Amino acid sequence: MSYHFEFSWLLQYYPQILKGILITLELIAIGGVLGISLGIICAWTRALGPAWLKPVVAGYVELIRNTPFLIQLFFIFFGLPSLGLQLDELTAANIAMVVNLGAYSCEIIRAGIQATPRGQFEAGASLAMTPFETFRHVVLVPSLQRIWPALSSQVVIVMLGSSVVSQIAAEDLTFAANFIQSRTFRAFEAYIVSTAIYLVLAILLRQVLGILGRVIFPGRLAR
Amino acid sequence: MIEFTTWDIIRNLLLATRWTVLLSLVSFVGGGTAGLLLLFLRISKRKALRGFARYYIELFQGTPLLMQLFIAFFGLGLFGIDVPAWLAAGLALILWTASFLAEIWRGCVEAVAKGQWEASASLGMGRFQQMRYIILPQALKVAIPPTVGFSVQVVKGTALTSIIGFVELSKAGTVVTNATFQPFTIYGLVALIYFALCWPLSKSSQILERKLNVAHRNH
Numbered sequence: 330m331s332y333h334f335e336f337s338w339l340l341q342y343y344p345q346i347l348k349g350i351l352i353t354l355e356l357i358a359i360g361g362v363l364g365i366s367l368g369i370i371c372a373w374t375r376a377l378g379p380a381w382l383k384p385v386v387a388g389y390v391e392l393i394r395n396t397p398f399l400i401q402l403f404f405i406f407f408g409l410p411s412l413g414l415q416l417d418e419l420t421a422a423n424i425a426m427v428v429n430l431g432a433y434s435c436e437i438i439r440a441g442i443q444a445t446p447r448g449q450f451e452a453g454a455s456l457a458m459t460p461f462e463t464f465r466h467v468v469l470v471p472s473l474q475r476i477w478p479a480l481s482s483q484v485v486i487v488m489l490g491s492s493v494v495s496q497i498a499a500e501d502l503t504f505a506a507n508f509i510q511s512r513t514f515r516a517f518e519a520y521i522v523s524t525a526i527y528l529v530l531a532i533l534l535r536q537v538l539g540i541l542g543r544v545i546f547p548g549r550l551a552r
Numbered sequence: 553m554i555e556f557t558t559w560d561i562i563r564n565l566l567l568a569t570r571w572t573v574l575l576s577l578v579s580f581v582g583g584g585t586a587g588l589l590l591l592f593l594r595i596s597k598r599k600a601l602r603g604f605a606r607y608y609i610e611l612f613q614g615t616p617l618l619m620q621l622f623i624a625f626f627g628l629g630l631f632g633i634d635v636p637a638w639l640a641a642g643l644a645l646i647l648w649t650a651s652f653l654a655e656i657w658r659g660c661v662e663a664v665a666k667g668q669w670e671a672s673a674s675l676g677m678g679r680f681q682q683m684r685y686i687i688l689p690q691a692l693k694v695a696i697p698p699t700v701g702f703s704v705q706v707v708k709g710t711a712l713t714s715i716i717g718f719v720e721l722s723k724a725g726t727v728v729t730n731a732t733f734q735p736f737t738i739y740g741l742v743a744l745i746y747f748a749l750c751w752p753l754s755k756s757s758q759i760l761e762r763k764l765n766v767a768h769r770n771h
Binding site: 391392394395396397398399400401403404407408409410411412485489490491492493496503506510516517520521523524527528531532 | 611614615616620622623626627629630704708709711712714715722725729734735736739742743746747750754
């Protein structure tokens, strides 16, 4: 093999890489918080919400879970402007991630809610809690704690999936790698380095979510 | 400019869907075979083999599929091989699928009661015989629903191969959009075709899981 690996360009392009990392982190931070919130609302609707809204949410969840993220992104970024909704690439990327994570986390949270014993609802009602209060204090928090590991994995999957947003020119880490690749023609090095960064980000994100879980649900017994 | 009728658009998209289906099948079968091998390594008695499989799985599950595709596409070229997009796409998807299936199946193997290992060992069975005759047949039952469920991820994963230039459903969608300037309709249709491919798989995975749960409850 006559190819010589050359990593010295890293120094020269570190602002691009750093910016890419920050945008990837920003996307997953916004997407994570809003996506899980959307998931909670949808899970509430499917479990206890008004009857007419349930099939709507079910349709949304099935549609998102059975189509590729890339197509959802293209539909939002290229398709919606023809309805008069012009979005810049970062907004489109953010919306796509929220919509995507919302559907997945809805299913995960719903599984947690379904695992709540019936008696918990009745116990809440017997303490004169409104259905909303029961849901908020008695059902939701233990459910979230139960499914927190699954939810964390899903957030990591969405973070890794966000590399696709480079395709609508959102300047994330993959965009930086593509940029460097087109400037230096050192494709292999550019992609190896960014892949390694993604791996580190995934491991760190998993750790952060684990710590976050312990902070949000302190002192609760498992199950 | 050539005018495209709706039928032209749908026909073009459906023709490209063949490649999505073919690539999904290749990835799933290839990834299943490689995943089985990886499963044997992952539960091997040798520490080095177990470690290798663990790091392999961590690496492929901890990095974006898109990056794996880029590395397969550009990286193999370094060895002087002229890599066509379909080869890079197939290779990356097989390796990626293997990492997920191996981990899913490991869970299923571990769900088999420990006594089964001990009982088969007491009959003088070797490691391979234990797996072949005792453990895998029992693990298989538990493994089917999540495996079918994961096939949906494979079908959706093939959409990324459009980025390295493999012409399948997503790429065809982009090409047709560029020719007709109707992104809303076309990406909507593309999404519907993916849905038509994936939804039956998701649904059957759910039904199989429910059946399995019922079977377990009757024990």
